[in-house]
Amino acid sequence: MGNYGHFLGLKGMKCLFICVLIFLSGSGFGKNIENNNPNDHTFYGLNSTPELTGPDNLCIIFGSAIADFSGGGNPATDVYNWVITNSSGQEHFSRNGGATFQNISVQFSEFGNYNISLNVRRGNDIIYTGSKTLSVIQGPELVLKPDYLLCGSEPAIITAINPNTPNIGSYIFEWRNPAGVLVGDQNELTVHEEGQYFITLYLSNSSGGTDCQINGNTYVGPPRDFSLLISNDQICQGNSINISVDTPLIGEWLIQKVGVSPLNSVGTAYELTLDSETDLDGPGNYRVVFRNQDDQYPNCVSERDIYFSIHERVEFNISDVFPAGDCDSPNGSFRFNADSPIELLRIPELTFSANNLAQGESVLFENLYPGIYTIETQLDGCSRNEVIVVPNSSPVPEMLFTVTEFEESCTPVGKMDGSIRVEFLNGPFTGQYRIVEANAALSLSGAISNASFFEVDLPGGQYAIEIISQTGCKLPQESFIDIAIKEFVSFSIPEVVNVCGSMDFVPATEENLLFILTYPSGEQVSKEAGQSFILDVPGIYQVLGRSTEIEPALCPRSQQFEVVLINQPNFEPVLESEDCFGNKLYRAELFGTDPSNLSIRWYDRNFEIVGRGVQWYPTGYGEFYLNVQPRGSALCESNPKLFEVTQPVFEVDVELTSGLICPGGLLTTVVLESDFEEVDRIEWIYIDLNGVQSTLTQFANEKQIDVGLVGTYEAVVYNRIGCEIGRDLILVLESESQERPEVRASYSICSESGYGEIVDPGSFVSYEWFFEGEFISDSPTLKLNRGGQYSLFVTNQDGCVFEASFSTFEDCTFQFVFPNAMVLNDPDKIFEIIVNDAVDFAQLWIHNRQGELFYFCEGKDVQSRLAFCQWDGMKNGKYIPVGNYTMTLWIRSSRFGLEKKISQNLTVLK
Incomplete structure (x- = not known):
């Protein structure tokens, strides 16, 4: 991925190459990323008319390209259904959704013509249908990298597209430097200066517009971050200048006089001190270069340069020096000659001052006493001072002297100044001495009290000396004292x-x-x-x-x-923002540290630099590193933070299922199935049969909802950054089934024998039986065996649930009624038997006292509460005799598994 440069914007790797073009220029991506919520949009109004817009042509780059299309309309209410097919009619792209899909970005990797079609639904109505054609053609192969190393004095060659691109001559190139200045119009750009460089390339079309426009940028810079510091970028000839590095780095220093000399090495050190008199070639502009080798980049030297100027000093000479006859004859003289313009000339010993001498002008100073005179001059803020000696031709004998010079000497920890010994040739002397450095930088004076000699310590250099009598007469030594300078060993350390x-x-x-x-x-x-x-x-x-x-x-x-x-910088790579199409922006979290004090590097997995600075746009998916080091410091222990740029999920499957709404105001459940690990928010929408749409805010984030209104229900799912990643809708209707559970209000049981009736409510999909509130069975039928309250819930094929309830009672006790007397020949007083519904079989015997059988009756399938075995008292056509008889009744219950025998007297009357 390193070769893709900042053309890579990650539109979900769908937008790997073109989509970056806007956000890298700072005009688009930032705004899009900050406003990811699809509900935060421009309100177009309920009557906004949808319109399909998008490019007519698209160039493929890196094997794919991204085209952006818009559907217009009102994203608050509209649902956009996009379908893109290739020239063979095969589906290339299909998405359906709300605000997220008002505008789409689609990747194309094959050449040809594509049909883009869009229909827009508002509520239940399709309010727009449109289509257009897109021509996908071959674009240039981009080779711009996200970062280039600037190594030493060698320029970096940065290239936008493959030089072998067939129609490269048709492209227009515009390179701009960090200041936005146009610096190149070819495919390649030679870069000498560090910074961010921007490229725009495009093809001109017949209408004067641009096709296949591509924008990108890259950073060009050395491997290491450091700056050069200079004591003063404007100095006067004769002064020194110090140049150092803000970071404790050893490197090679090089210097050149701009436009005059080549770049010459002046040694390896932490810093550089230059004497304008001895180390540099006079006034002019100079460039100083510092080079450092980083072990991580052995073949690439980090280089910085800095410029300074040396201003011309005053140029003059002294001529026609004549000694004074003696202290009583002030007839000495000298001539001052201006070899350059001079703004100020001053001689303190003469209290003389003059302004603005022209080049070539001279001044004669006459009638001078013997002694040392200081010449002070200024031009353009630069000073030059020297001393001149007017000798004494006839000194008095007692002032005559000799000077012995002693050079500087080394000590175990440095060096000692040199010295002079002044001896008077004619005995002790009382008066004064004055010593002035040849450039007037140092002036010493002292008293001499009846001494034959005196000694003075002096640093190495040239000095003028004069002896002054008590009457003020001066005897200067005509020649300068020269004290040899002892040099120090040379080494460099930072301050x-x-x-x-x-x-x-x-x-x-x-x-x-x-x-x-x-x-x-x-x-x-x-x-x-x-x-x-x-x-x-x-x-x-x-x-x-x-x-x-x-x-x-x-x-x-x-x-x-x-x-x-x-302290070692505290930092973390954080995902600053991302949009719905995969564009991501990372930020180096610095926890309050000023980024200008830090060196920030983003690396790929091979530790190639892919970004610098606080913000970074990924160049692909995978593992990356962030490393932050302090500027102006020795490097901290390397501790790059590993992080992963993951490929986003753009779409998940969404499926809705539901039953029918059941009669009686019963609700049905709409169930949502999806990959809920990717879902952060769920929105439910209801569309009635008239197309009126409303958001069901009471069901926000519910995975299933209970509803009772006929109509269309739609679920929309969003990811954690508010992007729609899926939706589905389902039409919910009302059940028309008339099936209900058929049960009686009560049923009999017999605890004694374990008998219970079997309840069969009818044919349904499922059953739930409860006894006294406790679930007992899910079978289609239920055999009753306990007395109490029962409930039944059945579900029909439409998913509707119906409830029925009933009770049971003990009903296995035999009940019977028959007379103990009967009247012959009276229809209202005949013999008959009535039993309850527990009896289903009975037999009756009536005997006289002698055991003779007069009547027998057998009842099968006896009906409860209905009389049977009716007898009028006749046997063989004749009434039986009046008297007392024995009646024996045997009854049985097949349901309960019981039987019983009853004997009783029967009186027959006439």
Whole structure:
């Protein structure tokens, strides 16, 4: 993915290449990401007319391309049904949904013509149908990377598209630098300066517009982040300048006079100090380059440069110097000649001052006493001072003197100043002395009291000296005193070292030195040049460097520096925002640290740089790393944070199921099935039979709902960022089934024999039997065996549930009625038997006292409460004799499994 640069915007990897083009320029993606909620949209009004809009042509890049289409309409109420088919009529894309799908982005990977069709539903009505054709053609192959390394003085060559693109000459290229200035119009751009570079390329069409426009950007910069610091970018000739690095890095320093000399190396160090007189080639503009090698990028040098200017100083010369005859004859003189314009000329000893001398102008100073005179000049803020000696031709003998010079000398920890010894040739002298450095930078004076000699310590350099008598007469030495300078060993360290935890510190030198490091605690550690010291304690350190030669020519040098401990940055990669088409924006969470103080790098899994800065747009899916280091400090221990850019889920299956609404105001349940791990919010919509639509807010986020109104129910599911990822609808009707459970109000049982009636309510899909509120069976029929209250719930084929209830009673006790007397020949007084419904079989015998059988009767399938075995008292056609008889009744219950025998007297009357 590294070769795709910031053309990759991740429209769910559907938008891997083109969709980035807007958000990378900062004009589109940020706004889209911040407004992901599909309910947050422009309100078009209930009468907004849908319209299908989109491109006519699309270029494929990296094997695929993204086209954006819009349906218009009112996203608050409209449902958009998109279908895209290829030239063979095969379906390429099909999605259906609300606000999320008012605008769609579709990936295409095959050339050809595609038909884009859209219908828009508002409520139950299709209010718009439209179609258009899209031509998908081959686009250029983009090769721009997200990041390029700028290595040393070599420029980076950045390329937008494959140079072998067949119609590359037809493309228009526009490269812009970080300031937005147009810097290139070809496929390749040569980059010398660090920064973000932007490319726009496109084809011109016949109408003057642009086709296949592509926007992208990349960053070009060195591997390491550091800055150069300069003491002053404008100095005067004769002054020094210091250039350092804001980070404790050793590197090579190079310098050139712009437009005059090549880039020349001046050594390896932490910092660079330049003397404009001895190290540089006069006034002009200079460029200083610092190069550092990073072990992580062995073939790429990090380089920074900085510029400064040296201003011309005053140019003059002194001529015609004539000595004074003596202190009583002020006839000395000299001539000052201006070799350049001079804004100010001043000689303090003469209280002389003049302004604005022209080049070539001269001033003669006459009638001068012997002595040292200071020449002070200024031009454009730059000063040049020198001294001139007017000799004394006839000094008095007692003032005559000689000067002996002693050079500077080394000590174990540095060096000592040189000195002079002044001896008076004619005995002790009383008066004064004055010593002035040749450039007038140092002036010393002192008293001489009846001394034959005196000594003065002086740093190395050139000096003028004069002896002054008590009467004010001056005797200057005509020649300058020259005290030899003793040079120090050379090494470089930074003044302040910011350390993250600890640091291996190596003083930079090209000489054979021994270094002694004194820690803040006073502990001393010695190391040879090239060996490292450990810095892990804050405070002031002292470094002493001394030559390892037996007879060193250079003096030891001591220098202090400060160690400041800083904390390792606390950081985390966080997903800042994402939109409904997979575009993601990550941010380096810095927990309040100023990002300008940090070096931020985003890496791919191969640790190739793919981004710099606080915000980062992913270049693909997979594993990436974020590493943050402090600027201006030794690097902290590397601790890159691993994170994964996951491919988003754009769609889940949604299915609704329901039964029918049942008579009697009963509800039915609509059940939603989906991948609920991806679902964050559920919305329910009801559309009545007249097409009026309403949102069922009371059912928000419910996975099933109980409803009682006929109509269409629609469920819409959204992900955690508010994007619609699926929907389904179902029409719910009312059941027309007339089936009901058929049961009596009561049933008999017989606990004694275990008898119970069997209840059969009819044919249904399911049954639930309850006794005294406790579930007892789900069988189609139920054999009763306990006395009490029963409930039955049956479900028919439409899913409707009906309830019935009944009770049971004990009914296995025999009940019977028959007379104990009868009147012959009286129809109202005949003999008959009545039994309850427990009896289903009976036999009757009537005997006289002698045992003779007069009447027998057998009853089968006896009916409850109905008389049977009716007898008028006749036998063989004649009435039986009046008197007393014995009646025997035997009854039986097949249902209860019981039988009983009863005997009783029967009186027959006439």
